Amino acid sequence: MSGAFDPQKFKSAQRQGWDSVAEGWKKWWKIIEESGQVVSDRLIELARIQQGNHVLDVATGTGEPAVTAARKVGSGGKVTAIDLSPGMLAIARERAKEIGLANIIEFEEGDAESFHLPSQRFNAIVSRFGLMFMPDLPNALKTMREALVPDGRIAAAVWSSPQKVPSFLLPLEIVMKETGTPPPPPGTPGPFNLADTNLLRERFEQAGFQDIRIESNTMNFRLPSAEEYVDFVRSTAAPLTAMMAGLPPARQEEIWNKVVGASRKYSDPATGSVNFTNEVIYVSAKR
Known part of the structure; x- marks a missing residue:
């Protein structure tokens, strides 16, 4: 069946897509981490990471x-970080070196579905906005569980439903409408694929995890202006630029200008800065 989902083609497209926007993520790294640090901090708490631990970060990105x-974990610990995009990993290695952590973090190219993870190696596994993109999440989670020491913990963050993640939904809706792009079939890996907390819990149960806990909270994403927000989206959102790739430049600019206009409803009248409040779902569990 020609329209059947091909996980290998999907992963290849993901790799190419992330590589194509790696420089954009490097450009906007400071802004991204000002928002994302609260998520990273909560994941470390949920995974109960301590000094001297060996930690795996799945889909580490930058x-x-x-x-x-x-x-x-400090100098007595170790972090292994994997990602399928060599472009993103190059930036991650550069960052780790700049801040003096290159001797603690080991970056490796691969994805959790096919990467060889040693049995009972890690005290904790964390993943920030990566699980949603895995075509075979149940198998990946089983592999991760086997890589944890007894009573080791996993903690991951995924996006909530589209309506609760306006910084993603706003440009996505406009670009899909203007380009006539149909929504992907249900169950296709993507940013909102694990917004259903019942499904999320089920996936962890299927993998054999215990003490599964799910919570949600918000993270704020702020940029100085609507124009800079759209510059950020254009630099980092490979799927959106791919949707418009065949359009004339003038038509592309017209669509991006519509995104600028729509994003102004999130602007502060006094400063012009745009602020999106996005909902994040956290899941944690024990081997």
């Missing part, structure tokens, strides 16, 4: 929460 975990 290096979080690996960096936060490395600061926690």
